[in-house]
Amino acid sequence: MTNVLAALGRRSLVSLERLGRGSLFLLRVLASVPGLLRRPGLVVRQVWSTGVLSLLIIVISGAFVGLVLGLQGYNTLVTFGAEESLGLVVAKSLLRELGPVVAALLFAGRAGTALTAEIGFMKATEQLSAMEMMAVDPLRRIVAPRFLAAIIAMPLLAAIFTAVGVLGGWFCGVGLLGVDDGSFWSQMQAKVLLVEDVVNGVVIKGFVFGVVISWIAVFEGYDAVPTSEGVSAATTRTVVHSSLAVLGLDFVLTGLMFN
Amino acid sequence: MSTRNEELKTDTLVRIRNLHFRRGQRTIFDGIDLDIPRGRITAILGPSGTGKTTLLRLIGAQLAPAQGTVEVDGKDVHRLPLRELYEVRKRVGMLFQSGALLTDLTLFENVAFPLREHTRLPESMLRSLVLMKLEMVGLRGARDLYPRELSGGMARRAALARAIALDPMMIMYDEPFSGQDPISMGVLVRLIKSLNDALGITSVLVSHDVAETCSIADYIYVLSGSKIVGHGTPQALLAAETPTVRQFMGGLPDGPVPFHFPGRGYLEDLLEDLPR
Numbered sequence: 001m002t003n004v005l006a007a008l009g010r011r012s013l014v015s016l017e018r019l020g021r022g023s024l025f026l027l028r029v030l031a032s033v034p035g036l037l038r039r040p041g042l043v044v045r046q047v048w049s050t051g052v053l054s055l056l057i058i059v060i061s062g063a064f065v066g067l068v069l070g071l072q073g074y075n076t077l078v079t080f081g082a083e084e085s086l087g088l089v090v091a092k093s094l095l096r097e098l099g100p101v102v103a104a105l106l107f108a109g110r111a112g113t114a115l116t117a118e119i120g121f122m123k124a125t126e127q128l129s130a131m132e133m134m135a136v137d138p139l140r141r142i143v144a145p146r147f148l149a150a151i152i153a154m155p156l157l158a159a160i161f162t163a164v165g166v167l168g169g170w171f172c173g174v175g176l177l178g179v180d181d182g183s184f185w186s187q188m189q190a191k192v193l194l195v196e197d198v199v200n201g202v203v204i205k206g207f208v209f210g211v212v213i214s215w216i217a218v219f220e221g222y223d224a225v226p227t228s229e230g231v232s233a234a235t236t237r238t239v240v241h242s243s244l245a246v247l248g249l250d251f252v253l254t255g256l257m258f259n
Numbered sequence: 260m261s262t263r264n265e266e267l268k269t270d271t272l273v274r275i276r277n278l279h280f281r282r283g284q285r286t287i288f289d290g291i292d293l294d295i296p297r298g299r300i301t302a303i304l305g306p307s308g309t310g311k312t313t314l315l316r317l318i319g320a321q322l323a324p325a326q327g328t329v330e331v332d333g334k335d336v337h338r339l340p341l342r343e344l345y346e347v348r349k350r351v352g353m354l355f356q357s358g359a360l361l362t363d364l365t366l367f368e369n370v371a372f373p374l375r376e377h378t379r380l381p382e383s384m385l386r387s388l389v390l391m392k393l394e395m396v397g398l399r400g401a402r403d404l405y406p407r408e409l410s411g412g413m414a415r416r417a418a419l420a421r422a423i424a425l426d427p428m429m430i431m432y433d434e435p436f437s438g439q440d441p442i443s444m445g446v447l448v449r450l451i452k453s454l455n456d457a458l459g460i461t462s463v464l465v466s467h468d469v470a471e472t473c474s475i476a477d478y479i480y481v482l483s484g485s486k487i488v489g490h491g492t493p494q495a496l497l498a499a500e501t502p503t504v505r506q507f508m509g510g511l512p513d514g515p516v517p518f519h520f521p522g523r524g525y526l527e528d529l530l531e532d533l534p535r
Contacts, residue, residue: 126359
């Protein structure tokens with residue numbers, strides 16, 4: 001019994017220590033972000049590799065999620081004769097929840113892991129160490145641009161995911177199931193609110209998830225044990241931790257925004 | 260002229276005093292004093308695992324000592340603010356054992372990297388500078404290759420070109436000869452020597468290759484068991500009577516540095532698993 005308690009205590013201490021290290025790391029990264037204003041090229045290149053290269057998976061997934069939403073929404077609504085509201089249902093659920101959350105989960109898997117693996121590999125092959133010896137701070141040169149780029153890319157991807165999803169729902173509802181085109185769009189226009197739905201959902205949630213995912217991803221890479229196993233374990237942790245963080249934070253944010 | 264030479268001889272670039280360093284429970288250095296004179300090749304020899312690379316990292320202030328001081332060009336690098344430490348590092352090149360080239364850049368961009376980070380040279384001048392550095396290590400023709408396309412010896416030479424990109428006052432070589440075939444070993448020996456002679460760059464070299472090191476070093480420190488066990492010119496050390504120095508310089512399998520990793524008795528270990 002005492003052994004179990006001791007093990008539990010030790011594990012919590014280790015996690016707590018890591019959390020502390022991660023927080024200090026975040027502060028140091030944030031401190032080097034302003035310096036990037038002088039070298040926007042570094043950030044742009046990373047927005048390309050984290051954001052633009054994630055577009056394909058985001059667009060395809062958005063389309064399928066929209067199609068399914070259209071189908072399920074129609075089946076439920078039609079029993080009340082309310083299938084005209086399909087546009088509203090699809091848009092609200094995508095804007096508030098599915099858009100930012102699913103996009104964030106995909107982003108963590110597509111871009112977060114790439115960041116962790118890249119930084120971890122650079123550490124394992126002494127590239128970060130070599131930079132330090134060349135008087136180049138790897139936090140500024142490598143970590144900060146990637147961190148910032150992921151934060152910029154995430155809300156944009158969430159928005160694209162949502163837009164494509166709405167189109168998917170429209171195609172399914174209006175194109176395949178015969179919902180009236182005019183009501184689909186007019187109900188959406190009338191009831192979707194800019195601040196309540198769009199800003200709260202896609203913009204704020206997208207931004208918060210972006211911060212959390214890129215923080216976890218760059219920290220795991222930078223803190224990885226510099227061996228192949230270490231980098232692979234760090235990559236796994238990035239996916240697990242950022243997915244859990246996204247889902248947990250989504251509940252908290254939803255509670256704060258829509259109660 | 261001769262007085263100037265005398266001056267150079269006594270001018271110390273790196274001064275290490277009473278250096279202690281621990282990794283976990285293991286003592287790596289237990290009070291080391293070491294001087295690296297300006298403009299010469301100083302070698303630190305020792306068996307693998309004695310912390311030779313750690314010593315270079317302590318000089319570069321990537322690690323902090325438990326006790327003691329490291330002065331580079333008169334500045335205690337472990338007490339400098341980060342900005343000033345970076346100013347010192349700009350003037351110190353380091354050649355990593357793995358080369359540590361940036362894998363997503365071509366050789367040209369690798370050598371250009373420190374120049375692009377620290378200077379604002381026009382592109383044409385930068386190009387000439389990079390080509391000059393690559394020419395020195397014989398890789399001008401390979402400038403568009405990526406590090407993965409190079410052999411180990413070529414990667415190390417490319418890393419050397421990068422290390423001299425900012426015209427440093429000192430280069431630290433981490434095991435420059437290990438894992439090299441005889442030809443690239445000879446090339447590296449000649450390169451280190453000529454960089455030292457032609458550019459007057461102070462060279463610090465850690466190695467366990469006795470013959471190659473003795474052929475170019477002006478002065479050698481022998482490191483063993485977390486202490487300096489001997490120092491002197493190569494000739495003096497090869498003739499030394501100290502048992503540890505003799506074991507190492509002569510490559511004898513057993514001596515003061517034991518063949519066996521410390522542990523409990525052989526018999527005790529063998530008998531442990533026997534059924535009772």
